[in-house]
Amino acid sequence: MSAPVSNFWGDLDPNTPTSFPEAPRPDDTWSLQGGSAWVYRAPGHQEIRRPVLLSDGFSSLPSSHNELYYGLEGAGTDYKFISALHKRGYDLILVGYEDRTKSIFDNAKTFTDALMTTIARREGNEPLTVGGFSMGGLITRYALAKMEVQKMDHQTALYLSYDTPHRGAWLPVGIQKLIPFILGDSRMLGLVSSPAAKQMLRWHSEQVQGEPAPHKDRADFLKELARMGDWPRRPRLIGVANGDGQGVGNGIKAGEVALSAEGDLSGTRLYTQPPGRNALVAELVMTDRDPIRIHTDTIPEMDGAPGGTLNNFGLVAALLKQLGAPATAHHPATCFVPSGSAVDLADFDLATSEADPFADLSKLPLERGGLDEFLCAPTSGPHTSMTPELGSWIVDRLPR
Structure with missing residues (x-):
């Protein structure tokens, strides 16, 4: 499969040289x-x-x-x-x-x-x-x-x-909560909190606490x-x-560990989105800080839904490793743009009939x-x- 034309995360390090070869010169x-x-x-x-x-x-x-x-x-x-x-x-x-x-x-x-x-x-x-x-x-x-x-x-x-x-697009709530929990003011937080992300994401969160909602x-x-x-x-x-387009998901089951971390973040777990009330999506743990458990009430099963996938958990795991916290992405890529959203035919928000x-x-x-x-x-x-x-x-x- 070819490299994506458009990538939500892109290159978060501006000093990293591009991995794309030199294209033919435009006319x-x-x-x-x-x-x-x-x-x-x-x-x-x-x-x-x-x-x-x-x-x-x-x-x-x-x-x-x-x-x-x-x-x-x-x-x-x-x-x-x-x-x-x-x-x-x-x-x-x-x-x-x-x-x-x-x-x-x-x-x-x-x-x-x-x-x-x-x-x-x-x-x-x-x-x-x-x-x-x-x-x-x-x-x-x-x-x-x-x-x-x-x-x-x-x-x-x-x-x-x-x-x-x-x-709308889907970015796992666990990732949105992990970013401010461990990174504070960072390039990744700025990306998720950017004007375009707020307009595009169906659920958005900039704070560790609080139920995600459309911005x-x-x-x-x-x-x-x-x-x-x-x-x-x-x-x-x-x-x-x-x-x-026929309702067949990508095979990822709800409620499974999507990412686990070690080192100073040992015990941190992000889960694939479960449906229903009081659904556990993240356990955020850091040395010398009280652990935080993140739940959602109004979000359906999303990570395994049919749609274009993005390497969200994989990229976060790589970033944590760079920060000195070994991490494993058990489900590196999950649904990003549900098929019903891409063809403007079906909603995926439980608040919508x-x-x-x-x-x-x-x-x-x-x-x-x-x-x-x-x-x-x-x-x-x-x-x-x-x-x-x-x-x-x-x-x-x-x-x-």
């Missing part, structure tokens, strides 16, 4: 307000023709065209998405951001700049395809909807989202998105999920969501990973 690079765009034209194109604009998502540090290119086309990629676009005569514009943790509203302005620049530099009048990976799908969804409200002609025929958390910033984002009509009206809307992270999406009416058409992966795999099934399905639906 053009645009400096935008708050970001950059990298243009890869199809062979024989001297100007932009049949443009496909794709937005980066949430992560630490600025966007990297190497990272984006490698995730779509690099060595080990199961499906060469850029080559497939070029073979059919489409030009690709990758849009990145100086700060991928900024508010969706802020980075939507950067994307709008990229879109208008594309229209200005395009040869002919062929329509645009616009979309994004992970949170990039929310950025572009909001940007297009706002442009329509403002009577701006975005000239977009097709919108696509790739494992986008339309109904006010998320409520404000959803309210503003609704004010813009929720979805753009002019383009055809499609989306894909890196998770199974008919919510079920294990819903068989094939049995739900399409009108429950905002997309005109969607595709789920055969089995749950890494979040935003490019696969032959998902990539070729998208390419076959691009404007002719």
Whole structure:
């Protein structure tokens, strides 16, 4: 499976050299307000023709065209998405951001700049395809909807989202509680507490104590998105999920130890999310401090749900080892974007009626969501990973 295009955690150490190889030089690079765009034209194109604009998502540090290119086309990629676009005569514009943790509203302005620049530099009048990976799908969804409200002609025929958390993303509560418990003011805490994370996560917590809940910033984002009509009206809307669509989970059982630590944190345990009231999700232990047990009351079984997975517990275990506390991730990767969220068809919050992270999406009416058409992966795999099934399905639906 290829490396993800968009990674929630990214590289938490800015001094660590990138693991991505040097990508081919773009045909053009645009400096935008708050970001950059990298243009890869199809062979024989001297100007932009049949443009496909794709937005980066949430992560630490600025966007990297190497990272984006490698995730779509690099060595080990199961499906060469850029080559497939070029073979059919489409030009690709990758849009990145100086700060991928900024508010969706802020980075939507950067994307709008990229879109208008594309229209200005395009040869002919062929329509645009616009979309994004992970949170990039929310950025572009909001940007297009706002442009329509403002009577701006975005000239977009097709919108696509790739494992986008339309109904929210999941970050284990145990991890959200462990970070302030042991790390205090840290880069990881800043990432989880960033504007974009607050808007994207279905449950959010910055404090050790207290029941996690949707952050006010998320409520404000959803309210503003609704004010813009929720979805753009002019383009055809499609989306894909890196998770199974028939309710088959990834095999992780609820209530199992996901991470255990030793050393000064000996006795610390994080658990995969159990459903129901008084569900134990973490036991936080540190030398010379009183242990804390964390419970939740309103969150369903999430870590084993069908959806795009992320190496959350694995990364936290690696970070603890760096801090001198040996740790083992028993379940390194768990669900991050439930399939029902990625295709905007099913909720996973128990406070919402008919919510079920294990819903068989094939049995739900399409009108429950905002997309005109969607595709789920055969089995749950890494979040935003490019696969032959998902990539070729998208390419076959691009404007002719």
